[in-house]
Amino acid sequence: MERKVKVAAVSYLNTKPLLFGFRDHPVMKMMDLSVDYPAKIAQQLIDGEVDVALVPVAIIPKMKEYHIIADFCIGADGPVASVCLFSEVPLHEIKRIYLDYQSRTSVALLKLLVRDYWKLSVELIETTDDYQDKIKGTDAGLVIGDRALEQRKVSPYIYDLAENWVRFTSLPFVFAAWISNKPLPVAFIQEFNNASSIGINNIPGVVAENPYSVYDLTTYYTQNISYPLTPAKRQGMQQFLSYLR
Numbered sequence: 001m002e003r004k005v006k007v008a009a010v011s012y013l014n015t016k017p018l019l020f021g022f023r024d025h026p027v028m029k030m031m032d033l034s035v036d037y038p039a040k041i042a043q044q045l046i047d048g049e050v051d052v053a054l055v056p057v058a059i060i061p062k063m064k065e066y067h068i069i070a071d072f073c074i075g076a077d078g079p080v081a082s083v084c085l086f087s088e089v090p091l092h093e094i095k096r097i098y099l100d101y102q103s104r105t106s107v108a109l110l111k112l113l114v115r116d117y118w119k120l121s122v123e124l125i126e127t128t129d130d131y132q133d134k135i136k137g138t139d140a141g142l143v144i145g146d147r148a149l150e151q152r153k154v155s156p157y158i159y160d161l162a163e164n165w166v167r168f169t170s171l172p173f174v175f176a177a178w179i180s181n182k183p184l185p186v187a188f189i190q191e192f193n194n195a196s197s198i199g200i201n202n203i204p205g206v207v208a209e210n211p212y213s214v215y216d217l218t219t220y221y222t223q224n225i226s227y228p229l230t231p232a233k234r235q236g237m238q239q240f241l242s243y244l245r
């Protein structure tokens with residue numbers, strides 16, 4: 001490729017370990033990096049504004065062509081902590097659920113759990129802007145990312161979507177993966193994977209760089225999020241995509 005590869009990543013704390021090793025890495029000579037919330041970068045990849053992005057896997061069916069280019073992802077094999085249904089009342093008393101406009105995968109996962117696992121009859125409400133202050137009474141809300149870590153301090157009832165997926169299917173879950181909309185040079189992909197692995201192998205270094213008082217990031221990066229895109233995670237992803245079809 002003559003020009004630089006355009007890469008978009010998620011702007012949340014969960015992506016810091018993946019991006020840690022890019023600074024000062026040789027791969028930066030081959031690429032330009034931007035960050036935004038997941039639904040935004042999903043649209044950028046679909047529209048061809050970027051070549052590679054850490055996108056919600058739920059958008060894969062919308063892509064004419066896709067390639068998973070990296071061995072790392074935003075996944076979980078138990079509670080993920082930052083993708084939850086938050087409520088003031090227990091699950092079966094919820095009447096309406098606000099959906100997170102920043103998410104694609106978790107919205108699809110929530111709909112699946114509501115219909116096939118929890119079997120709730122609730123009204124689902126799309127959002128386009130801040131909505132967390134509407135999580136009151138029998139109105140619950142799906143929240144993802146850093147805002148979910150904050151909401152954990154507010155809502156008495158917290159239903160973790162990754163934990164419930166694992167109970168439902170006995171498989172791990174993949175929220176987002178590094179996906180390109182065109183084939184990319186092997187040399188770039190190798191350097192990209194090398195850069196991604198650096199922070200994953202140095203979580204103490206990542207935590208030291210990101211002071212955060214709301215939630216323990218060592219726990220988040222080592223117990224909640226699971227970064228390696230293993231065969232079991234690929235199986236979980238295929239299972240999820242087959243539910244979407």
Ligand SMILES: C=C(O[C@@H]1C=C(C(=O)O)C=C[C@H]1O)C(=O)O
Pocket residue numbers: 010012014038039054055056057074080082083102103104105106107144145146148175176
């Ligand atoms: C675990 C998370 O995974 C995220 C959830 C996504 C989604 O719901 O579409 C997309 C990207 C990930 O950053 C999180 O953001 O809390």
